[in-house]
Amino acid sequence: MTSKGLIVTGLLFGFLECVLSQSLKVSLPGGLSEKIQGVALGGWLVLEPYITPSLFTVFENATATNTTENVPVDEYTYCQVLGKDECASRLETHWSTFYNETDFQQIKQMGLNLVRIPVGYWAFALLSGDPYVQGQEKYLDQAIEWSRQNDLKVWIDLHGVPGSQNGFDNSGKRGGVDWLKNRTYISTTYGVLDYIFGKYGQANYSDTIVGIELVNEPLGPLLNMTEVENIYYNSYQSAKAKYHVQDTIVLQDAFQWIGYWDSFLSNETSPAVMIDHHHYEVFTVDQLKASIGVHVSNINSFGNSIVQHLANHSAVVGEWSAALTDCVRWLNGVNMGARYDGTFQNDEVIGTCDNITDWKKWTKDQKRHTREFVEVQLDAYNQTSGWIFWCWKTEDTIEWDFKRLVALDLMPQPLSARKYTMDGVISGGLKLGLGWKVYCFMGLLLGLTIGF
Incomplete structure (x- = not known):
């Protein structure tokens, strides 16, 4: 074979390896024969003010000055202000009405195959002095049954632990990050996980539950x-040794770099470990100032980085959204404004948050860029072990509501349909971001040019 023939052959093999590395090195969790394409049931069994603001605005309307000063900021203060009896009454109404079987039927109809269900530790155990109320477990069990009936898989997500693992309102208690400061908090976390493994990790759920996330x-x-x-290590060992849990144990990346967990639990004979990465583009001023082209580049880089580490553990993008601003009321927390319009912490003004929930007043650019942003993420995250959109529905947002995005033609149906992108590239110019197939092809083209 001539030298040029060797070059061409080598480049072709390189091109095939590049493509195959993106399409075949994808491990899947136990119980799944296809990549995860899911949604989270946010704001249901763990309250989040921006998802169901009506639960919180009733406090605002009850004050003489009509301000947010006395509005609870999380589930902890929600129950603290109301007292256990009234809190239990209101939450029972919320739990029994916010989701029903129709949601699960629609989730399946829209091409999704999994639901991630956040639940707090207080659903299973209460600490002395906790204002929380219980009753969530009944609805978790109902959701699992609805999922089974509609051929959906379930991923149980321990979304809040004692003392809070992050200080976010979605952990149940906003403010301090005190989880590891108290041995009782840690032992309670172990106890709750032990209960989850002992109940939901058993054979009678194995046809539906495919993952248990230790801590969000x-x-x-x-x-x-x-x-x-x-x-993480002790909980994994307990799940496998004590309860023989066959479900995948999901490790949230703890805001560490991609690759941080590569060697963790990698020597187990049956690891069944999945890394859960979350990615949003709205929680820094620089992200909010970025053009759609920069957003596309960021997404492709993020997705490609995950792919490079799939040989170590399966990995998903377990939270993402269609949001290009942080304008949704209370997204950053009750009494917290938005970075986008400069009301969060006296940030510089990037733009206006007016009409963010009023679809009729969205501009053509807003609509197009949002759809482009969604399509690019679908392409990028489909190269991993899968993705889970945050979340299925909200009371009044657009960018965080999968169901509403579909209705407004901002989320593709079927999920493979594309208006503006192909393999992570927006039509009209490669400068807006390169998908993995484009990288592979350009590498081949460059090599052929040099070779000849």
């Missing part, structure tokens, strides 16, 4: 990561 979003930069790793 531990804020690694503010935590002792050695302790976090110990809790």
Whole structure:
């Protein structure tokens, strides 16, 4: 074979390896024969003010000055203000009405195959002095049954632990990050996980439950990561040795870099470990100032980075959204404004948050860029073990509501349909971001040019 023939042959093999590395090195969790394409049931069994603001605005309307000063900021203060009896009454109404079987039927009809269900520790155990109320477990069980009936898989997500693992309102208690500061908090976490493994990790659920996430979003930069790793390790061993759990054990990345967990639990004979990465483009001023082209580049880089580490553990993008601003009321928390319009922490003004929930007043650019942003993420995250959109529905948002995005033609149906992108590239110019197939092809083209 001539030297040029060798070059061409080598480049062709390189091109095939590049493509195959993106399409075949994708491990899937036990119980799944296809990549995860799911939604989270946010704001249901763990309250989030921006998802169901009506539960919180009733406090605002009850004050003489009509301000948010006395509005609870999370589920902890919600029950604290109301007292257990009234809190239980209101939450029972919320739990029994916000989701029903029709949601699960629609989730299946829209091409999705999994639901991630957040639940707080207080659904299973209460600490002395906790204002929380219980009753969520009944609805978790009902959701699992609805999922089974509609051929959906379930991923149970321990979204809040004692003392809060991140200080976010979605952990149940906003403010301090005190989870690892109290041995009772840690032992209670172990106890709750033990209960979850003992009930939901057993054979009678194995046809539906495919994953159990140990802790959602531990804020690694503010935590002792050695302790976090110990809790992950000990919980994994307990699940496998004590309860023989066959479900995948999901480790949220704790805001560490992609690849941080590559060697963690990698020597187990049956690891069944999945890494859960979350990605949003709206929680820094620089992200909010970015053009759609920069957003596309960011997404492709993020997705490609995950793909490079799939040989170590399966990995998903377990939270993402269609949001290009942080304008939704209370997204950053009750009494917190938005970075986008400068009301969060006296940030510079990037733009206006007016009409963010009024579809009729969205501009053509807003609509197009949102759809482009969604399509690019679908392409990028489909190269991993899968993705889970946050979340299925909200009371009044657009960008965080899968169901509403579909209705407004901002989320493709079927999920493979594309208006503006192909393989991570927006039509009209490669400068707006390169998908993995484009990278592979351009590498081949460059090599052929040099070779000849």
